[in-house]
Amino acid sequence: xxxxxxxxxxxxxxxxxxxxxxxGRTSVVNDAxxxxxxxxxxxxxxxxxxxxxxxxxxxxxWSSATAYNRGQVLYRIAEVLEGRxxxxxxxxxxxxxITAAKATTYVDAAIDRIVWYAGWADKITQxxxxxxxxxxxxxxxxxxxxxxxxxxxxxxxxxxxxxxxxAPVIATGNTCVVIASEAHPLTAITLGEVMATSDxxxxxxxxxxxxxAEIAPWLASHMDVNGIDLTGxxxxxxxxxxxxxxxxxxxxxxxxxxxxxxxxxxxxxDRLTDWLETKTVWHPIGV
Amino acid sequence: MQPYAGSVTTTSATTGSAGDFDDxxxxxxxxxxxxxxxxxxDQVGAEARAAGLxxxxxxxxxxxxxxxxxxxxxxxxxxxxxDTPGKVRALASKAMRPDPADATCPRAAAxxxxxxxxxxxxxxxGSSGVKVAAVATxxxxxxxxxxxxxxxxxxxxxAGADEIDMVIxxxxxxxxxxxxxxxxxVAVREACAxxxxxxxxxxxxxxxxxxxxxxxxxxxxxxxxxxGAHFIKTSTGKVQPAATLPVTLIMLEAVRDFRDQTGQMxxxxxxxxxxxxKDAIKYLVMVNEIAGPDWLDPDWFRFGASTLLNDLxxxxxxxxxxxxxxPDYFTLD
Numbered sequence: 001x002x003x004x005x006x007x008x009x010x011x012x013x014x015x016x017x018x019x020x021x022x023x024g025r026t027s028v029v030n031d032a033x034x035x036x037x038x039x040x041x042x043x044x045x046x047x048x049x050x051x052x053x054x055x056x057x058x059x060x061x062w063s064s065a066t067a068y069n070r071g072q073v074l075y076r077i078a079e080v081l082e083g084r085x086x087x088x089x090x091x092x093x094x095x096x097x098i099t100a101a102k103a104t105t106y107v108d109a110a111i112d113r114i115v116w117y118a119g120w121a122d123k124i125t126q127x128x129x130x131x132x133x134x135x136x137x138x139x140x141x142x143x144x145x146x147x148x149x150x151x152x153x154x155x156x157x158x159x160x161x162x163x164x165x166x167a168p169v170i171a172t173g174n175t176c177v178v179i180a181s182e183a184h185p186l187t188a189i190t191l192g193e194v195m196a197t198s199d200x201x202x203x204x205x206x207x208x209x210x211x212x213a214e215i216a217p218w219l220a221s222h223m224d225v226n227g228i229d230l231t232g233x234x235x236x237x238x239x240x241x242x243x244x245x246x247x248x249x250x251x252x253x254x255x256x257x258x259x260x261x262x263x264x265x266x267x268x269x270d271r272l273t274d275w276l277e278t279k280t281v282w283h284p285i286g287v
Numbered sequence: 288m289q290p291y292a293g294s295v296t297t298t299s300a301t302t303g304s305a306g307d308f309d310d311x312x313x314x315x316x317x318x319x320x321x322x323x324x325x326x327x328x329d330q331v332g333a334e335a336r337a338a339g340l341x342x343x344x345x346x347x348x349x350x351x352x353x354x355x356x357x358x359x360x361x362x363x364x365x366x367x368x369x370d371t372p373g374k375v376r377a378l379a380s381k382a383m384r385p386d387p388a389d390a391t392c393p394r395a396a397a398x399x400x401x402x403x404x405x406x407x408x409x410x411x412x413g414s415s416g417v418k419v420a421a422v423a424t425x426x427x428x429x430x431x432x433x434x435x436x437x438x439x440x441x442x443x444x445x446a447g448a449d450e451i452d453m454v455i456x457x458x459x460x461x462x463x464x465x466x467x468x469x470x471x472x473v474a475v476r477e478a479c480a481x482x483x484x485x486x487x488x489x490x491x492x493x494x495x496x497x498x499x500x501x502x503x504x505x506x507x508x509x510x511x512x513x514x515g516a517h518f519i520k521t522s523t524g525k526v527q528p529a530a531t532l533p534v535t536l537i538m539l540e541a542v543r544d545f546r547d548q549t550g551q552m553x554x555x556x557x558x559x560x561x562x563x564x565k566d567a568i569k570y571l572v573m574v575n576e577i578a579g580p581d582w583l584d585p586d587w588f589r590f591g592a593s594t595l596l597n598d599l600x601x602x603x604x605x606x607x608x609x610x611x612x613x614p615d616y617f618t619l620d
């Protein structure tokens with residue numbers, strides 16, 4: 001007997017749940033041949049607002065979790081992603097029309113990237129903290145602290161780019177609101193499903209799918225967002241406008257890259273240090 | 288003159304039907320007959336109506352109006368064992384100038400505190416126009432002898448409270464001793480008298496979360512209105528569920544019907560659990576639709592709240608600046 005297709009509805013990922021867009025809007029996602037693949041939610045500014053509230057709520061717990069624990073949770077995401085490897089390979093092939101070998105390369109690289117950042121979670125502090133020599137009877141110690149709620153505009157590309165910008169933000173104890181690549185909403189939400197089942201507290205990562213030009217300005221001007229990563233903003237005019245809007249509350253801004261990024265290459269630690277603030281403590285040396 | 292200082296009295300009212308309360312309240316049995324003779328509340332209907340009114344879309348200029356009105360209606364409340372004079376002073380300052388960055392922001396209606404903090408609040412508020420409300424009568428349980436409740440009330444009035452929030456004796460109400468509840472409200476109302484011949488305004492708290500049924504809410508509303516309450520208030524905020532839309536709807540119907548019968552206007556105050564601007568606007572829509580636009584005034588409708596004000600201010604800032612604001616920019620209470 002012929003079986004009916006079980007079609008999947010791709011929603012948003014906010015605060016650990018998968019709500020539809022507040023606006024009720026959806027957009028059609030086609031596969032590489034132009035056939036209907038699925039409908040994805042088209043987020044509005046109010047979804048972005050809700051996501052920031054969820055991220056802010058999650059920040060206290062996530063930032064005060066031990067770095068070791070955050071590393072474990074990241075590793076767990078990699079574990080669960082590994083278990084869903086075939087699903088991601090199939091999704092990538094359907095949306096991109098690429099070969100199985102190529103899709104597997106990207107999915108493997110994405111899993112490895114998470115493991116790479118998971119390892120950094122409890123090591124970055126040692127690398128970027130210092131004991132500073134000062135001319136006085138003080139210990140002078142600088143140590144990094146997470147920036148806060150970070151808005152991330154994910155780069156074009158189905159999975160690897162997304163993972164490469166989100167993992168460093170949460171590894172350092174920040175929480176984030178991610179605008180997925182407009183062309184690839186499906187893998188972003190499937191990645192959200194992975195995160196929702198990986199001991200990652202709800203709200204640490206929030207995924208929005210929809211128009212970058214529509215949502216990003218609201219996040220850039222949002223007074224409760226502490227940083228914004230413009231990696232995925234392709235339009236230079238939009239990037240400039242977002243930088244300007246970000247100045248209102250002195251957000252940290254990571255500017256859009258000037259040359260195309262090779263996501264397969266091993267990254268440096270700059271994506272980790274971008275979302276860290278340095279706290280310096282002066283402590284009198286006892287008598 | 289504040290209109291609600293007006294002629295809300297019980298048995299001495301000039302209108303014909305108000306005089307009828309004498310007959311109703313002359314004995315336990317006649318009072319019970321009256322209260323139980325009130326039409327029953329259609330629970331499903333009330334909840335559906337409240338939910339339906341909650342779906343109205345209030346945008347742009349209407350939203351601006353609603354947010355400013357809601358700020359003017361807030362009874363900024365702190366009722367914790369850990370309240371200190373410093374905290375009450377900070378709260379009073381906030382009530383006078385909710386958004387220090389924006390001079391056009393209206394002030395709150397009142398500050399609501401325990402009786403021992405009334406003098407502190409009064410001192411800070413001075414003649415700013417922000418009222419001081421005090422919870423009295425063995426708040427929040429209401430379980431004390433009548434003379435203790437009256438002393439509690441007089442204490443607060445002497446300290447300068449403009450408004451008294453009393454709790455009814457739910458135990459007496461639920462066991463059907465309506466006349467006892469009625470007499471208590473009348474007695475507290477008398478204790479609200481100030482030396483200059485005026486009277487502190489009396490808000491009667493039902494604690495609807497403990498009244499079990501909507502019928503009981505309607506009965507309590509009529510009981511309190513006949514006993515001379517200026518305001519009827521849903522809850523103390525110490526019991527869950529606190530204020531809900533259907534309960535407030537029933538109380539709004541009661542004050543509407545009461546005015547139709549007697550010509551006297553009574554205020555309504557939902558308290559507890561109203562935390563977002565969206566919720567507040569739902570209540571305002573309901574006030575307008577059920578009781579009527581006459582009640583859209585801080586003299587006739589209040590919100591008992593603490594966290595609500597910050598959300599209203601954030602929404603207000605969003606409307607004026609065009610960008611989302613955050614809790615970092617408003618005081619923690």
